[in-house]
Amino acid sequence: xxxxxxxxxxxxxxxxxxxxxxxxxxxxxxxxxxxxxxxxxxxxxxxxxxxxxxxxxxxxxxxxxxxxxxxxxxxxxxxxxxxxxxxxxxxxxxxxxxxxxxxxxxxxxxxxxxxxxxxxxxxxxxxxxxxxxxxxxxxxxxxxxxxxxxxxxxxxxxxxxxxxxxxxxxxxxxxxxxxxxxxxxxxxxxxxxxxxxxxxxxxxxxxxxxxxxxxxx
Numbered sequence: 001x002x003x004x005x006x007x008x009x010x011x012x013x014x015x016x017x018x019x020x021x022x023x024x025x026x027x028x029x030x031x032x033x034x035x036x037x038x039x040x041x042x043x044x045x046x047x048x049x050x051x052x053x054x055x056x057x058x059x060x061x062x063x064x065x066x067x068x069x070x071x072x073x074x075x076x077x078x079x080x081x082x083x084x085x086x087x088x089x090x091x092x093x094x095x096x097x098x099x100x101x102x103x104x105x106x107x108x109x110x111x112x113x114x115x116x117x118x119x120x121x122x123x124x125x126x127x128x129x130x131x132x133x134x135x136x137x138x139x140x141x142x143x144x145x146x147x148x149x150x151x152x153x154x155x156x157x158x159x160x161x162x163x164x165x166x167x168x169x170x171x172x173x174x175x176x177x178x179x180x181x182x183x184x185x186x187x188x189x190x191x192x193x194x195x196x197x198x199x200x201x202x203x204x205x206x207x208x209x210x211x212x213x214x215x216x217x
Contacts, residue, residue: 008041009067009095016062016091019083024123025062040198041065044122044151044211047194048072052117056141058106059124063088063097069120070097077116079106107133111141122151129176131185139189139216148190148214152179154207179210190214 010028018025028037050072057069060078066088069076077100078085085101092099102109119138128134138148155178183192193215197207204210 007068007071008038008045008065009071010038011064011067011095015095016064017087019062019080019088023062025064028064036198040151040209040211041068041122043196043198043200043209044120044149045072047196047211047213048118048147048149052147054116055118055120056111056116058119058121060088060099060101063092063099065120065122066092066099067095067097070099073118075100077101079104079109081105107137113140114143114146116142117146119146119148121148123153125150125182126152126155126177131177131181132188135185135189142216144216146216147193148186148216149211150179150182150214151209151211152177152182153209154178179212182212186212186214189217191217 013029016025024037028034045068052073054075055069055073055077057065057076057078058080060066060080061083063078063083066076066078070092076097078088079102080088081104083101083103085103089099089101119142125131125134135148142148155176186192191214193213195210195212197204197211198209199207
């Protein structure tokens with residue numbers, strides 16, 4: 001398989017549709033903000049070492065990341081609380097991405113034990129307060145040595161102001177966990193293999209978005 005490490009495939013505008021009013025999809029196509037949104041995904045993908053046999057995306061939303069993930073693995077599945085799997089499947093199939101998508105909660109869905117080589121959760125875990133439960137579930141469905149790629153924004157007043165500047169007000173009602181809590185929750189069953197942040201030229205303590213790659217022990 002050709003190595004697509006670090007390459008984010010952004011579909012043409014209008015091919016995918018937002019799954020709700022809070023879907024960030026439209027921001028990816030804005031002149032300046034769009035480049036920032038794309039950069040966070042590209043940085044996360046750069047931490048991976050494909051190919052992977054089986055991949056699960058948690059919170060696939062509009063399907064934005066699915067075409068990229070299909071270039072990294074042989075089998076790609078997804079689960080999302082709100083998105084219509086038939087609508088998203090049809091849209092990404094038109095982009096050459098064949099995926100098995102479900103609507104539901106990761107922690108309730110009966111995925112086989114040790115099924116996946118990679119789990120991807122980009123801009124998802126900041127919405128969840130019980131990260132210990134989520135990482136226990138990751139541990140169950142990943143093969144030994146499997147990986148979890150997590151991307152999370154900074155969660156504080158400064159980030160609230162940044163979101164307000166791009167027209168997304170009230171983000172504090174949605175973001176309840178930060179990347180430090182994520183790393184703490186992962187400690188029991190995972191090792192932190194690598195991490196990066198944006199802007200990359202700033203110290204980690206001033207980062208606005210964090211990408212982390214964990215390996216199942």
